[in-house]
Amino acid sequence: MDKTTLLEWYRQMVLIRRFEERSDELYQLEGKIKGFLHLYIGQEAVAVGTIAARDPERDHLITAYRDHGHALAVGLEAGAVMAELMGKATGVVGGRGGSMHLASKEKKFWGGYGIVGAHLTLGTGMALAEQYKGSGGVCLCYFGDGATNIGYFHESLNMAGVWGLPIVFICENNKYGMGTAVDRASANPNLADKAKAYNIPAKKIDGMNIVEVYKATQKAIDACRKGKGPQFLEMVTYRYEGHSIGDRTRYRPAGELDKWRDEKDPIATLQKVLLEEYEASEAELVAIDDVVMKEIDDAVTFANESPLPAPETLFDHIYPA
Amino acid sequence: MARLTLREAITEALREEMQRDENVFIMGEEVGAWGGTYAVTKGFLEEFGERRVRDTPISEMVIAGAAVGAAMAGTRPVAEFMTINFAFVAFDAIVNHAAKVSYMFNGQFDCPVVFRAPGGGGKQLGATHSHTPDVIFAHFPGLKVVCPATPYDAKGLLKAAIRDNGPVLFIEPVPLYTSPKVRGDVPDEDYIVPIGEADIKRVGKDVTIITYGEGLHVSLDAAETLAKEGVQAEVVDLRTLQPLDMSLALASFKKTFKAVVVEFGHQTYGIGAEVVAQLQEQAFDYLDAPIKRVAQYDVPAPYSGELEKSALPDAKKVVTAVKEIL
Numbered sequence: 001m002d003k004t005t006l007l008e009w010y011r012q013m014v015l016i017r018r019f020e021e022r023s024d025e026l027y028q029l030e031g032k033i034k035g036f037l038h039l040y041i042g043q044e045a046v047a048v049g050t051i052a053a054r055d056p057e058r059d060h061l062i063t064a065y066r067d068h069g070h071a072l073a074v075g076l077e078a079g080a081v082m083a084e085l086m087g088k089a090t091g092v093v094g095g096r097g098g099s100m101h102l103a104s105k106e107k108k109f110w111g112g113y114g115i116v117g118a119h120l121t122l123g124t125g126m127a128l129a130e131q132y133k134g135s136g137g138v139c140l141c142y143f144g145d146g147a148t149n150i151g152y153f154h155e156s157l158n159m160a161g162v163w164g165l166p167i168v169f170i171c172e173n174n175k176y177g178m179g180t181a182v183d184r185a186s187a188n189p190n191l192a193d194k195a196k197a198y199n200i201p202a203k204k205i206d207g208m209n210i211v212e213v214y215k216a217t218q219k220a221i222d223a224c225r226k227g228k229g230p231q232f233l234e235m236v237t238y239r240y241e242g243h244s245i246g247d248r249t250r251y252r253p254a255g256e257l258d259k260w261r262d263e264k265d266p267i268a269t270l271q272k273v274l275l276e277e278y279e280a281s282e283a284e285l286v287a288i289d290d291v292v293m294k295e296i297d298d299a300v301t302f303a304n305e306s307p308l309p310a311p312e313t314l315f316d317h318i319y320p321a
Numbered sequence: 322m323a324r325l326t327l328r329e330a331i332t333e334a335l336r337e338e339m340q341r342d343e344n345v346f347i348m349g350e351e352v353g354a355w356g357g358t359y360a361v362t363k364g365f366l367e368e369f370g371e372r373r374v375r376d377t378p379i380s381e382m383v384i385a386g387a388a389v390g391a392a393m394a395g396t397r398p399v400a401e402f403m404t405i406n407f408a409f410v411a412f413d414a415i416v417n418h419a420a421k422v423s424y425m426f427n428g429q430f431d432c433p434v435v436f437r438a439p440g441g442g443g444k445q446l447g448a449t450h451s452h453t454p455d456v457i458f459a460h461f462p463g464l465k466v467v468c469p470a471t472p473y474d475a476k477g478l479l480k481a482a483i484r485d486n487g488p489v490l491f492i493e494p495v496p497l498y499t500s501p502k503v504r505g506d507v508p509d510e511d512y513i514v515p516i517g518e519a520d521i522k523r524v525g526k527d528v529t530i531i532t533y534g535e536g537l538h539v540s541l542d543a544a545e546t547l548a549k550e551g552v553q554a555e556v557v558d559l560r561t562l563q564p565l566d567m568s569l570a571l572a573s574f575k576k577t578f579k580a581v582v583v584e585f586g587h588q589t590y591g592i593g594a595e596v597v598a599q600l601q602e603q604a605f606d607y608l609d610a611p612i613k614r615v616a617q618y619d620v621p622a623p624y625s626g627e628l629e630k631s632a633l634p635d636a637k638k639v640v641t642a643v644k645e646i647l
């Protein structure tokens with residue numbers, strides 16, 4: 001890996017973290033964001049590392065409602081994402097979707113979806129379209145550990161397996177689905193095994209280590225492109241915050257969060273690599289942090305100053321034009 | 322007598338039914354350790370234990386289906402959908418199995434299952450999480466569909482639902498759960514509110530407002546405003562959508578000759594459509610004016626707050642509708 005790439009990944013991960021921290025404040029302190037707000041803090045390496053491995057011209061992305069990280073990693077403007085969280089007309093989907101439903105056709109980012117597991121079927125369809133057209137694209141389909149227990153998951157993996165579809169199933173195993181730990185909800189807590197049941201090659205990856213995330217994704221995408229059918233990556237990661245705002249995470253054993261944050265944090269992990277193996281300087285990293293802070297400030301200003309959607313637009317887009 | 326919120330009344334009904342009948346148990350996502358997403362079953366795990374308060378995986382299909390099977394096989398499950406939006410995932414178990422097994426097998430099988438489903442919009446949760454799809458479920462004979470709007474009704478109807486030998490979908494309007502305005506008296510002693518009976522919530526002579534759930538409170542607000550202008554609205558709370566009791570609505574309409582139907586679901590093919598059809602069929606000679614509907618506009622729920630609100634019924638829209646036919 002070259003240093004420039006790693007610095008760019010560092011920038012993206014810091015951007016996501018600062019974005020999430022600011023969103024949290026805008027929700028809890030200022031009341032400017034409403035509804036659900038599922039933060040991505042702790043999981044940054046998964047979105048950034050996997051998305052770095054895709055071909056932006058050809059590959060598709062689809063994910064669940066915990067989607068801010070993916071939206072920023074594909075390169076959506078922080079201002080437009082923040083405006084969406086505030087329900088503004090300048091938001092990435094015009095204020096119609098909110099936090100859970102970010103999307104961008106241009107980026108082949110087909111959106112965040114709120115019904116657990118449902119979008120695995122859509123992602124399977126996107127891979128089907130690619131196979132059908134023979135255009136060589138691959139679908140990266142993200143979902144949580146909890147989603148592996150719903151029928152959608154099993155039907156999608158099975159069909160993708162039967163038809164050899166070019167899809168990488170990326171399970172972001174952050175240990176919990178709401179308050180339910182993996183081993184309380186999944187008869188087999190080894191989630192990669194579930195893919196093996198459908199004859200899909202599956203790997204368990206350290207989702208806090210962006211270099212490993214990137215390499216594994218690259219291999220998986222490559223296999224898809226070569227016609228080897230669906231691939232499965234279980235990214236072992238951790239959600240630092242509650243499921244959504246208002247969840248005080250009382251179901252976590254004491255010390256669990258601290259352990260992950262202190263020993264495994266994805267940003268600190270990359271920082272260490274940059275400082276120790278790539279001779280990056282503290283000043284270099286601080287400069288990046290400063291640029292990101294400015295970007296976040298500008299994003300919030302932009303969102304604050306943006307107009308609400310005009311009332312007469314309520315009925316637009318119920319059907320395609 | 323205690324003054325309870327709607328949510329407290331539901332909690333009490335569940336607790337008392339579980340204490341009364343050892344065959345009643347609860348299953349659903351986050352109902353146990355978390356205490357229920359809306360805290361309806363807070364403390365239940367400690368009180369009743371894991372056998373009777375069962376956290377499930379995120380698996381609506383089997384939550385509903387297993388509840389149907391367990392009900393057929395002699396228990397009385399109360400299965401909770403975290404919200405009614407996720408009942409769509411379980412639609413087949415609800416309408417094809419819960420609603421059919423009694424009839425299809427010639428009355429051999431009881432199916433005493435209750436599906437609890439918090440519902441309603443207006444909370445900026447976006448298009449897939451803001452449904453009021455009550456009418457869809459009410460379309461199927463064999464499934465009783467109940468939606469209380471007051472703590473008294475909520476407790477009595479939930480008890481009736483749990484004691485019913487057939488399947489009941491019990492819809493709980495989330496916006497009413499803790500609303501101080503909705504707080505009301507609930508007797509200490511055991512009682513039920515029979516499923517399939519409407520109720521007059523306000524007496525009046527000039528116009529009949531027929532509604533249920535969240536619509537009741539919007540309608541009562543509208544009635545207050547109208548009263549200040551000398552118009553006395555009678556407000557009928559349907560309480561049960563299937564089987565539908567039209568007797569009170571009809572009697573009221575025959576007195577006022579004018580009606581408005583208020584519901585939070587979408588207007589097209591809504592509860593209002595059915596109510597209007599029955600009114601004109603059974604009281605054609607009493608029609609003095611077109612019967613109006615106030616409902617959610619036919620548009621998915623947008624996230625943005627003002628936009629979302631603009632699509633939902635409110636007291637002002639009800640007042641306007643009444644004035645149009647006076």
Ligand SMILES: Cc1ncc(C[n+]2csc(CCOP(=O)(O)OP(=O)(O)O)c2C)c(N)n1
Pocket residue numbers: 066114115116117143144145146147148174176177178239243350379381403407410
């Ligand atoms: C079909 C369905 N059931 C329930 C929910 C409520 N719900 C939203 S997120 C969630 C937990 C999902 O956990 P996981 O898949 O691990 O993703 P994470 O939130 O950890 O990213 C639940 C139960 C839902 N949105 N959809």
Ligand SMILES: [Mg+2]
Pocket residue numbers: 144145146172173174175176177178
């Ligand atoms: Mg999870």
